[in-house]
Amino acid sequence: MKTVKISLNSIDKVKSFVNDITKFDYDFDLVSGRYVIDAKSIMGIFSLDLSKPIDLNIHAEKEEELNSVMDALKMYLI
Secondary structure (H helix, E strand, O other), X not given: OEEEEEOXXXXXXXXXXXXXXXXXXXXXXXXXXXEEEEOOOHHHHHXXXXXXXXXXXXXXXXXXXHHHXXXXXXXXXX
């Protein structure tokens, strides 16, 4: 598992983020304070405070899997 900080500060960014990560078979969790939600859930994302950076937990095991995920997430990383 790898954790990175991301920013989803607009509706368009949330939509494109969910579209990008649903292409992968791994689990993704967004952590904001004490809340943990499925990162593939648009409704769940909108329940978070999007004005602050959010931790994204990527549950991929192999290094090459993580590299492909990180390439897809470049525009959201802080």
